[in-house]
Structure formats: structure tokens, C-alpha cells
Amino acid sequence: MLYFISLILLGLIFLLRKLFxxxxxxxxxxxxxxxxxxIFLKFLVASDYYFSLHAVVLFVIFIFSFFIGELFMFLYLSKERNSIILQFIDKVNLEADLEIFKQKKVIRTFNLILIVLGSLSFLGSLLYLQYFVRYFGSVSNVLTAGWALRGALEEINIPLIIRAILLLGYSSIILILVHFILYNKFRWFFLLPFISMLIMGITQAGRAGFMMILFQIFIMSFWRQIFKNVTSETGKLSFVKGPEYKMIKSSFRLVLFVAIIFVGGDMLRSQDFSFNSEIIEQGLTSFKAYLFGGIAAFCTYLNEYRFQDLGWGRFSFSSLYELLGIHKNTLGIYVNYLRISSVDPNEDTNIFTAFRQFMDDFGIVGTVLLMMILGALSNVFFRKAVKGDIASIAFMIVLYTFIFHTPLLSITAHTSVLISAILPYVLIKMIKIKY
Incomplete structure (x- = not known):
């Protein structure tokens, strides 16, 4: 019954978006x-995972707050239709933008930016790998270290300059996706940041980063279709021919690829590549816990909640706080693992949805205000992106990646993600201003 109520309430919010x-x-x-x-998939495949009324109420309040923020911004901009503010915020000259990005010198500049960022990212990953090779003795030892890699992350001190270079990786990928939307062409240097992320993933025995990239490619196809429709002046399309339907169809491939990466990541960590049923089942169980454990762990967190001093960004922007020397970051944001299953006491996790991070930093009221601000900001960029503004599309790819991860965690904990929301947008705007 609780699942049904939550789905109905969220469905109503989904329908309300038709207001704007x-x-x-x-x-x-x-x-x-x-x-x-x-929530629906959790009901189907992880019904033994905790799901509480308290959690549902907060989920709905926070998501509704996001809607209110987007609605308020829409109403404000609609009211100020002839104001200078609206002209500045809402102005999109698609025809002029297309002429700019068709210029050969602009294409060369764009390619040069991608080569520089990709090369830096690739170089940074090799230097990063070198520190692990020194620690373990050889590349082969790194590849066979398994779970020991996670422990080494706490002991190996990576120089700030290398960490700074690695922060450019996601920005490079966002710009590559934008380049593909504009020109629909593949270039060899596109591979550099992807190889860099692969090296990082293997070195850290991690998988979340590469799964995030897969989703960004997935969401890029949605915005690519919108951009194609706008530039070809197709007009309003039916749902079956629209970008949403094509996105839903491609989501099945996304789930398959993510599951393969997740199971492969588990094999890398355990160093067991036997592909027997036990190993695959273990990987799929971990995959289930990763997808739905955040919601369940949030329920456990609420049951055990005790008021503590607010972090004021320490949890939501943990990597940035560490980089600035404000607070030492812990691997995985939270070190405490909480139980997620009412059946298996051994199933636990340390991810709690994005909302725990926000609540620990800003409280419940602060989280409501934060979601309203994010909703308002999203409307500003969305209304420009659907008109073909390429810089806004770059921002929306990052924003939708953040939104998709909210049932898991807030990816704003990663400084490279924060930079990827800003740097590509700024670089594209600078190209437009210069040419």
C-alpha cells in the first residue's frame, strides 16, 4: 500500500510538470x-528492503519542493516577459549560434580544447597510476590487488597538481558529447578522457565513475534528439516519435551495460573471473543493493536519527571541502554501514540517497529550500536548452546526471562533477563571444 501511495503522489508531481x-x-x-x-523496481526485485512512511513523506516533500522552485521561476519569467532580465536569461539566437559553430576556425578551436583537456586527463591518469605502481610494485600487482586498492586509496598521497589535472576529466567528456551533438562525428581524441576514466576505475577498483559516463552518453542522446528537432524545425512530435520515447527504449540497453560493468567490477575487486553462477549472483546482489540500498538505508537512518551539528556542505561537497582544506574527506562519504534488508542482516550499505547528505548539511527545512533553488535554476537552463542553446544543453546533461543519481547519492560530492557543470558552459560561451 505504501508503494502504491508513493507512486501515486510522485505520478501527480510528474503530471503537474505539464503546467509549464x-x-x-x-x-x-x-x-x-x-x-x-x-521505487517501482524496488517493489518488484527488492521488496525485502526497508521502505517507511517517514521516508516516503520526506521524498515527496523534497521532490515537490523542486517542482515548486521550477514552477515559481516559470511564473516569474512569464510575468516579466518584456523585461531586460528575461531578455538576458531567455535570449537564444539559434541561427546565429549555428553559423558560429559551422565556422572552420571555431571547429578547430573546439577540437584543440578537446585535445588539450583529453591529453591532460590522460596524462593525469597515467601519473595517478604510477603512484599505485610504486605502492604495489608493478602494474600486474595493481591489476590483481582487488580490494587492497580501496585500502591503498587512504594511504597513497597523490600530489595536488595531479588531482587538479584529473578534475578536468568529466568536463572533457561533457564537451565531447556537445561536440557530437553539434557535428555528429567521431574523432580519435574523443577516446582520451574515456581511457583516462577507465584507468582511474581500474586503479581504484571502482565502477561508479564509468557508470556515470554511460548515463551521460545516454542522456546526451535525449538532448541530441531535441537539438535535432529544433534545428530542423520539425515542430511538435507525437510521444512515439519524440525524444522521450527514444530515451525510454535506449534505457534497456543502459541497464544491461551498467549491470555488466557492475558485475565486472565485483570480479575485479574479488579477483575471481570464473563466471560461475555464484559469482554472477553475488555481482547481481551487489547491483541490487547499489540501486535500491540507498532508499532502504535512508529509512534505517531516519529510524536511528539523532540531531547533530549541521555540516554546511561537508557531506554534499565533501571532495571540494577536502581540496580547500576545510574538512578531511572519507572514502565513500559515510563510513557507517546501515542494514537495508528485513530478511538478510548481512546486507548493508553506506549510500543513503542524496537527501541524507542534504539533510546532514542543511537540515530538513534547508533541504526544502535547496531543492526549490535547484528547481528554479533548472528551469532557467531548461527553457534555453530546448531552444537549442548548446551551452545550456551542456549544463543540462550534468544536471540530469545529478537528478538520476539522487536515489543513490549526491554526485556533487565529487569536485570534478561540479567543475563539469561550469567549465564546459563557460568555454562554449567564450567561443561564442570570441567568434
């Missing part, structure tokens, strides 16, 4: 459908 857009997957629509999908 014809698109199904507005930021509010995408946030609502993401949570609907996670």
Missing part, C-alpha cells in the same frame, strides 16, 4: 520519473 512545458522529461518530470522507476 510540453516535454515529459522537464527537470521536474525527469526527477519524478526517476524516483517512480526506482
Amino acid at each position: 512545458s510540453n516535454y515529459y522529461f522537464t527537470p521536474t518530470g525527469f526527477l519524478a520519473i526517476t524516483w517512480i522507476t526506482f
